[in-house]
Amino acid sequence: MVGSPPGTVSVAGLSLSTSTASTISPSQDFPNADLWEDARNQLSEDDKKTITQTLSTQELPPSSLNTPISETILEAVKAKREESKKSRWKVRIGKAEVELRGVADKVIVWLDKFKQVGDIAVSADPLHAGLPWAGIRFLLQAAVAGQEQTAALLSGLNRVLYVMYRCRLYELLFQPGQHKSSDQNLRLAxxxxxxxxLDLYKLVLHFLAVAMRVCQKNKFERTLAAFWSPSDILKFEEDCQATEDRAEKECQNCERYLQGQERTESSQYRTILNDLPQLKNLKSSIDHIDHIVTEVWETLQEDRICDILMWISKLPYQDHHQFASGAGKTKLVSRVIDHIKDNHPDYGLAYFYCKRDDDHRRDPENILRSFVKQLSKFPRKNSLHQVVVKAHQEYRFTGGASAKLSFNQSKEILSQLTHDYSKFVMVLDALDECYEESRGDLIDVFNWLVTQSDNVKIFVASRRDDDIKWQLERKSNIGIGATHNQGDIERFVNERIENAQKTRRKPISRELKQDIITTLYEKSGGMFQWAALQIEQILGLALEIDIRKRLGQLPKGLKAAYDEIFSKIQAAEGSNPDIAHQAFEWILHSPVPLDALVLPDLISRSLSGGTNLVLDLDIDIILDACCNLLVVDQYKVSFGVEGRSLEFRFAHLSVQEYIEEHTDGGNALSVPQPAHSKHAVATLGFLSELSGLFERWDSDIPKHTGSYEHQGP
Incomplete structure (x- = not known):
């Protein structure tokens, strides 16, 4: 291989002319510098020490300090060539004799090619000239005159430069970051x-290190040892050939994977091109269908549309969605709705959030009317479906425009609406909070609508009450149970621990963290609320021994968890038990959301008999006293006032149910019922101090007296 022609190099099965290197833009950042450094770090300690010491102690003549290293090396080789030419030196390679001048010419060709791609460092400083160029310069300057030494030097450099240039071409084909792929096979290749x-670079550096050690001997010893012996060069060539074959094989593997990717992409592009005529025909069909469908929608003035929609239903379904909170079923439902809105704007979409303590949001008739209202309006135009306009006209002409759509009428209208959407999706949250005696009728409507049209999909979130479970299991459906969210509980607990780590004086160890996650995962039974209650109590403990003790004493089920928390609340010192008691009482019996800024005032009046105020009572004190059983959320302000405010609410429906079940039941924190008279005294005391408000509220209070009357004693 010493006599390999310098004009061509075979890379990835292709014979590349080195003259093409001039077409590659010179690189100033030397992309192979890191590989050379990595190769040096993997050398033996002797080789690393030799290279480092030799280059750091190299003395340069003053004339070379301002000369690029490429020129220094090239001039040295040309000098060796002239010396060989004058002396007519020859070297025996195998059975043939070769003039040293010809070997020097090959070395010069390699150096010229490297200069064309800008791959020879320009620094004259040995420590910054980069490997292996500083080493090559050292050997050229250190080599003594003589035929044997010159022959060994030029033969060795010819092979070294051939290997280096071959590797350089490889790197230009596969530069770092050029081929980004998620294909594991390509990344492995x-x-x-x-x-x-790297193995090739290590061979080159080892070869140079051996030569450096020879050059560090005195002249007499160097003559005996020879610069590079013929056996050294032969062994180097054999090692290089084996490693080059492996590099070529790996290069071809990379090329095959890349070609496979290109074929896949080309196939995808061809598929797209083939589909274009079909898409054009499909567009014509869609335009025709759109024309037919549009005929069932009637364009009306905006005020007329508002009148008809308000006649159908007055419930503000959008506000219920906007302020959906929590981390359980309701939050999941809100995400489903948002996904459909964002990704499928042409779908017919209707949704409803049931609420147990709001009669209007528990009635199946109101639910169906809300669905009709949402699906009656054409999503892209100022239009209403004709069937709804016709129904409103019939009521108006018969003198019953103030009457509401009945349950069966809403059912029939929904059936007609389903046929005028490409996809029709209805989403219902908290079916279990509907009136138990009539929610079976609602499920029957859902089952009926699904059988009437293939384009109808219904998403229902609910507890598995016996009647609901029995009715849903009778029809084909896809169910998601508590056991399906175990992974979500693990992520939730992990996130809570990570957030707490930022403020803990003593961080939780990795082992303890995993034990917490595993224990809560196994014992939660899919109940998010149970896991949330337990992680809050665990994170309130500072010592690992206390945390592990707690993990071994976790309550079984939500009821046991609430029993434990309420006992803890009652055992608290100072006014905290009374504060929690009053907070639960106010929220349980209030017919409207309690403003987070108003509740502290109401509680303080209840604690002081409606006169003196506990001036330092605030939101945080109330939340702490209630041990995370209350939360603060946004809500839409009532009584015609525009804007948003903050409200206290129970952290979970199960908290409210627990308190209701324990009302006057002997529990230390039972909430007496009715409590309206005490609330009235505190509220009137609050209002009496707000001068000028009665005039503004006179017109509003009568509208809402009905909301309070049904909760009177």
Whole structure:
């Protein structure tokens, strides 16, 4: 291989002319610098020490300090060539004799090619000239005159430069970051290819290190040892050939994977091109369908549309969605709705959030009317479906425009609406909070609508009450149970621990963290609320021994968890038990959301008999006293006032149910019922101090007296 022609190099099965290197833009950042450094770090300690000490102690003549290293090396080789030419030196390679001048010419060709791609460092400083160029310069300057030494030097450099240039071409084909892919096979092939290049670089550096050690001997010893012996060069060539074959194989593997990717992409592009005529025909069909469908929608003035929609239903379904909170079923429902809105704007979409303590949001008739209202309006135009306009006209002409759509009428209208959407989706949250005696009728409507049209999908979130479970299991459906969210509980607990780590004086160890996650995961039974209650109590403990003790004493089920928390609340010192008691009482019996800024005032009046105020009572004190059983959320302000405010609410419906079940039941924190008279005294005391408000509220209070009357004693 010493006599390999310098004009061509075979890379990835292709014979590349080195003259093409001039077409590659010169690189100023030397992309192979890191590989050379990695190769040096993997050398034996003797080789690393030799290279470092030799280059750091190298003395340069003053004339070379301002000369690029490429020029220094080239001039040295040309000098060797002239010396060989004058002396007519020859070297025996195998059975043939070769003039040293010809070997020097090949070395010069390699150096010229490297200069064309800008791959020879320009620094004259040995420590910053980069490997292996500083080493090559040292050997050229250190080599003594003589035929044997010159022959060994030029033959060795010819082989070294051939290997280096071959690797350089490899790197230009597969530069770092050029081929980004998620294909594991391609990434593995690129990694194997890089390893093969590293092995070649290590061979070159080891070869140079051996020569440096020879040059560090005195002249007499150097003559005896020879610069590079013929056996050294032969062994180097054999090692290089084996590693080059491996690098070539890995390079071809990379090329095959890349070609496979290109074929896949080309196939996808061809498929798209083939589909274009079909898409054009499909567009014509869609335009025709759109024309037919549009005929069932009637364009009306905006005020007329508002009148008809308000006649159908007055419930503000959008506000219920906007302020959906929590981390359980309701939050999941809100995400489903948002996904459909964002990704499928042409779908017919209707949704409803049931609420147990709001009669209007528990009635199946109101639910169906809300669905009709949402689906009656054409999503892209100022239009209403004709069937709804016709129904409103019939009521108006018969003198019953103030009457509401009945349950069966809403059912029939929904059936007609389903046929005029490409997809029709209805989403219902908290079916279990509907009136138990009539929610079976609602499920029957859902089952009927699904059988009437293939384009209808219904998403229902609910507890598995016996009647609901029995009715849903009778029809084909896809169910998601508590056991399906175990992974979500693990992520939730992990996130809570990570957030707490930022403020804990003593961080939770990795082992303890995993024990907490595993224990809560196994014992939660899919109940998010149970896991949320337990992680809050666990994170309130500072010592690992206390945390592990707590993990071994976790309550079984939500009821046991609430029993434990209420006992803890009652055992608290100072006014905290009374504060929690009053907070639960106010929220349980209030017919409207309690403003987070008003509740502290109401509680303080209840504690002081409606006169003196506990001036330092605030939101945080109330939340702490209630041990995370209350939360603060946004809500839409009532009584015609525009804007948003903050409200206290129970952290979970199960909290409210627990308190209701324990009302006057002997529990230390039972909430007496009715409590309206005491609330009235505190409220009137609050209002009496707000001068000027009665005039503004006179017109509003009568509208809402009905909301309070039904909760009177």
């Amino acid at each position: 690129l990694g194997n290819f890089r390893t093969a290049l």
